[in-house]
Amino acid sequence: MWPNERLINLFDIELPIIQAPMAGSAFSDMVVAVSEAGGLGSLACALLSVEQARRELETIRRKTSRPINVNFFCHQQPRSDPTRETDWKRRLEAYYVQMGLDHNAAVPSANRAPFDEEMCDLVLEFQPEVVSFHFGLPDRNLLARVRRTGAKIISSATSVDEARWLEDQGCDAIVAQGYEAGGHRGMFLTQDVSTQVGTMALVPQVVDAVKVPVIAAGGIADARGIVAAFALGAAAVQIGTAYLHCPEAQISPIYRQALKDVKDNETAITNVFTGRPARGIVNRLMREVGPMTDVAPEFPLAAAALAPLRSKSEMAGSADFTPLWSGQAPRLNRELPAAELTRQLAEETLEKLRFIETMASPDVLAQAAALATAGRPLSGWPPVASTGRVGRA
């Protein structure tokens, strides 16, 4: 039914559509909806405490017995660098003054924690079918513990080198994350954003370089993108931004509105919010301080000094200091419940694939040649049968 069923078989899912893990934006409701529809729902844990993650996983396991993905960041926690942190606060000082905030007050600590023993215990307890990582992989002992649960392990690569490295460490599949992708870049062998590769170029080169199945991510939001991903050799797609429009996405009204209004050329890669490059909708902080700056402390420390600015401006209805993560294809989005979006994407993709298959059959090509020779119009021809419903009702 699908041109490449390696991922469907590996993860035991019906549709090769993975709802991207989205820290802070997608929780149990979204995961359950997508997994129940036949795709793979993903719970991102980077912004959750162990207790919060446990509650989400309890809800998910109560509501669905379908496979799920649980996702973690696995960066190295940076050492505190007081000079850099002071420079960063100085860079933001004018905004503090403008917003009537105390520039000398202690700032809340940044809360993006890497995968650790406690989160690993949670994986052992809930046994998710897939565990995914961003920014490389955790240390060997933790990874071995995850592997012993039987979970399939995947991680993001933004280059062929990263994909090969992940395969060498035993990853079961690789997410090829193109430059178009919303949110943090999974890059871990380089810090050079200027050489990051687009999805169209990255996916086939990764497919050629590794033996494990490849998942295409970045700027994919409709059936045309999914068909293209399969044509490039991917075995599934991971879609983020398109799911942010679903009612299940837990995002603020300002973020939802910004996603509705944003144009294709209004996102950029920035490190001002966390210290690591991530793609988001251009806003005041990105325009005036970034989009990239050497002053921002290392990930995730940059977020701490911004927190007071962000909460004060959000209270006033402004997104000036809020990260508005978005990929480069925001105009393709549609507002649908996550299950319906998953099924529609699958149905439309299968319809397009069937059309292509019909067009490429020798009989049809011969008929087309005959019509063209006779000077007859080809529009609306050949008729293509509908594929019917897919996934779970």
Ligand SMILES: Cc1cc2nc3c(=O)[nH]c(=O)nc-3n(C[C@H](O)[C@H](O)[C@H](O)COP(=O)(O)O)c2cc1C
């Ligand atoms: C709001 C948002 C949050 C994200 N958070 C995570 C995360 O926690 N973990 C992760 O592996 N990827 C995260 N990503 C990146 C996605 O996994 C994926 O690479 C990206 O969404 C694909 O591009 P698209 O948004 O154009 O579909 C995030 C993306 C977005 C838009």
